[in-house]
Amino acid sequence: MDKILNYINGILTEPIEGKFFHTINPAIGKPYALVSDSDKADVANAVAAASVAFPKWSATPARDRSAILIKIAELIERDLDKLALAESIDQGKPVALAKALDIPRAAANIRFYATAILHESSEAHFTNQEAINYTQHTPVGVVGCISPWNLPLYLFTWKIAPAIAAGCTVVAKPSEITPMTAYLFSKLCIEAGLPAGVLNIVHGVGAKAGQAIIEHAEIKAISFTGGTATGKIIAATAGPMFKKLSLELGGKNPNIIFTDCDFEKAVATSIQSSFSNQGEICLCGSRIFVERPLYEKFVTEFTTRTKALIVGDPLDEKTNLGAIASEAHLTKILSYIELARQEGGTIIQGGNQVKLIGRCAEGYFLEPTIITGLSHTCRTNQEEIFGPVVTIMPFDTEEEVLKYANSTTYGLAATIWTENLTRAHRVAAKVNSGIVWVNCWLFRDLRTPFGGMKQSGIGREGGFEALKFFTDEKNVCIKL
Ligand code: TXE
Numbered sequence: 001m002d003k004i005l006n007y008i009n010g011i012l013t014e015p016i017e018g019k020f021f022h023t024i025n026p027a028i029g030k031p032y033a034l035v036s037d038s039d040k041a042d043v044a045n046a047v048a049a050a051s052v053a054f055p056k057w058s059a060t061p062a063r064d065r066s067a068i069l070i071k072i073a074e075l076i077e078r079d080l081d082k083l084a085l086a087e088s089i090d091q092g093k094p095v096a097l098a099k100a101l102d103i104p105r106a107a108a109n110i111r112f113y114a115t116a117i118l119h120e121s122s123e124a125h126f127t128n129q130e131a132i133n134y135t136q137h138t139p140v141g142v143v144g145c146i147s148p149w150n151l152p153l154y155l156f157t158w159k160i161a162p163a164i165a166a167g168c169t170v171v172a173k174p175s176e177i178t179p180m181t182a183y184l185f186s187k188l189c190i191e192a193g194l195p196a197g198v199l200n201i202v203h204g205v206g207a208k209a210g211q212a213i214i215e216h217a218e219i220k221a222i223s224f225t226g227g228t229a230t231g232k233i234i235a236a237t238a239g240p241m242f243k244k245l246s247l248e249l250g251g252k253n254p255n256i257i258f259t260d261c262d263f264e265k266a267v268a269t270s271i272q273s274s275f276s277n278q279g280e281i282c283l284c285g286s287r288i289f290v291e292r293p294l295y296e297k298f299v300t301e302f303t304t305r306t307k308a309l310i311v312g313d314p315l316d317e318k319t320n321l322g323a324i325a326s327e328a329h330l331t332k333i334l335s336y337i338e339l340a341r342q343e344g345g346t347i348i349q350g351g352n353q354v355k356l357i358g359r360c361a362e363g364y365f366l367e368p369t370i371i372t373g374l375s376h377t378c379r380t381n382q383e384e385i386f387g388p389v390v391t392i393m394p395f396d397t398e399e400e401v402l403k404y405a406n407s408t409t410y411g412l413a414a415t416i417w418t419e420n421l422t423r424a425h426r427v428a429a430k431v432n433s434g435i436v437w438v439n440c441w442l443f444r445d446l447r448t449p450f451g452g453m454k455q456s457g458i459g460r461e462g463g464f465e466a467l468k469f470f471t472d473e474k475n476v477c478i479k480l
Contacts, residue, residue: 001022001031001033001034002033002034003034004023004034004035004179004183005036005203006036006042007183007186008042008046008049008200008201009046009049009053009196012187012190015036015203015204016039017037017039017041020035021034021035021037021176021205023035023090023176023177024326025090025092026325027314027360027363028362029364033180035176035203036202037204037208037209038204039209039212040212042202042209042212043171043202043212046200047216047218049200050170051169052197053196054139054141057168057169057197058169062118062120063118065164065167066114066118068192069111069164070115071192071193072110072189072192073108073111073114075192076106080107083103083153083184085098085315086180087103089180089315090181091149091152091177091178091325092322092324092363092364093314093322094316094319094321095317096317097276101154102152103153105151105157106154106181109161110157110161112161113161113162113165113166116467117165120137120464120467127477130479131480133476133477133478134476135474136474136476137166137468137474138474140168140220140244140471142168142170142220143168143169143222144170144214144221144222144223145159145160145171145224146173146234147175148225148226148227149177149325149326150277150282152174152179152180152182156172156181159172159461160199163470164194164198164199165467166470166471167470168221169197170199171202171216171219173201174201176203176204176206177326183203211237214234214237214238214243220244221245221246222246223246223469224248225247227249227384228249228384231455231457234247235458246451246457246460246461247457248451248459249456250384250386251282251284252383253286253287253433254287254289254414254433255270255273255274255414255415255441256401256405256416256427256431257270258291258423260420260423261294261417261419261439262439263297263301266439267301269415270288270302271305272442273285273441274288274306274368274388274390275309275368275390276442278321278323278324279387283412283413283435283442285413285441286384286389286390286391287376287390287391287393287404288390289393289405290394291394291395291396292395298392299348299392303349306349306350306370307349311365311366313359313360321368321388322365323360323363323364323365324365324387325364327364329386330364330366332386336385336389337351337389340389343378343379343380345372345374345378345391346371346372347369348371348372349369350367350368350389351367353365368388368389369388369390370390372392376404398423402430406430408454410452410454410455411433411455412435412453413433413436413452414431414437416428416431416436417439418438419439424438432454433452433453434449434450434460435450435451447462449462449463
C-alpha cells in the first residue's frame, strides 16, 4: 500500500514513531493507502524547519516568491487529471466535479496570491502638516493551517497560498480523512523548487497532530476550516496564547425563494446548492424557504429533478452524487434523517442509504433527501447536517422569512431569489450572513471577503484580507 509521508524541511519523511493508519476509499469502503500518524515530535520538527526557513523566505523579494508559486500552480494544471482522480478516490466526490472545480480552483488559489503580492501597497496617513504615518505589513512568522475533508486540495491551498505568498512559513495539516492530494502537492512543491522548510505538511489525526500545531508556542497564527465544535477547541487553546485566529466553521444556510424569482434558474441552481459534492460544502443551502404562492410548484419541480440525480460510482462521468466522505459521516447524516422523522418531518424524497452493485457495493452512498413539514426551530433545522439533505418550508412575508433565516447559531451564507432589485437589497441587508448570493450560488470572486458571522467563524479569508491576516501591521509616525 502507498504511504502518505510527511513533508518536513523539504523532504518526504516517515513519522518519528513509524506509525501509520489507513485511509479509506469511501466509494468502495476499503483502505487503499497508509497515512503518517504524526505526533507532537513530528510537529516540533516541522516548526523547527519552518522557523529556520522564515528569515530567508520573509526577506525573499515578492517577485521571487511569486515565481515559485506560479510554478506550483502550473504543475497543478499539468497534473489536473491525476489530482482529480486522486481527490475523487480519497473523498468520494465525482471525478468530473474534482476536474471542473476542486483542482482548477487549487491552481487558481495559488495564482491569485502569487500575483496579489505583486500589487500590494500600504497606507499612509498625514496628520495635518505635522506628521506622516505609514503602515508596514510584515509576515507574522510560522503559521499553522488546518483544513477539512470536503474540498481537500481546494481548501488546503486556499490557506497556504496567502500564508506563503505573504512571506510566512507554514506547518499545515490536511484532514486525516482526505490526505492524498496534499501529499501529491508536497511532491509538486519539491519539483517547483520551493525552499526547504517554507511549507511543512504533517499528516495525522486532529486530536494529536492538529492539537500539537495549535498548542505550539512558536506558531503565531492559525487558519482553520472545519466543524464549529473543533473551532471552539482551537479558540480555547490558541486564544489564551494570543495567536491570531481565522476560523471558517459550519453553516446552516438559508435559500430564500420569492414568488417573483426566475423559476427555472431558482430550481436549477437550488439543485446544485443542495446536493453538489453530496451536500458536503459549508456553503450549501440546507434550508429552503419558499414564498407560499410558489411553494407547491417549487416542491413538485425540485423533487422531480432531485429524483433524476444519479447516485453512483464517482469515477463514472455521469454520476451526480458520489460517496459520502466516511462511514462515520454517513452514520451521522442518517441519524439526522431519523431525527427529522421523530420531529414530525415528512421525507418526500430519498432518506435511505444506496446500495450500489459491483465495484462500489460496500461504498457509503446516500439518496439526495428532501424533508418537509418541519418547524424552523427543530434540531433538524438548527444543526449542521453537512450532507445531501434539505428541508423545504413555506413563508408568507419578508419579515417572517428573515426571522426563520436568522434563527440559527450560524451565519455563513444565504441565497436570495427575486427579480425585485429593491427587495434583494433589503433582504440582503437584513440577513445575518457573511456571504449573500442573489440569483446565483457559489459565484466566487477571490478578491471578496469570505467568512461567517456568529458561530460560523471569525475573520475573513479571500483577497487582501487573507494576506493581512498573515502579516502584522506596524504604524510608523514621522514628525515633520
Ligand atoms: O471536522 P473537524 P469533522 C462540519 C460538518 C461535519 C463536522 C465535523 O458539520 O459533520 O464539521 O467534521 C482537524 N486541533 N464541517 O469532525 O474535526 C482535523 O484533523 C487541531 C464543516 O471531520 O473539524 C481536520 O484536519 N485540529 C466544514 C480539521 O480539523 C483538529 C468542513 C477539520 O476536522 C482538532 C468539515 C484539534 N483538536 C466539517 N480536531 C466546513 N466549514 O467546511 C480536529 N482537527
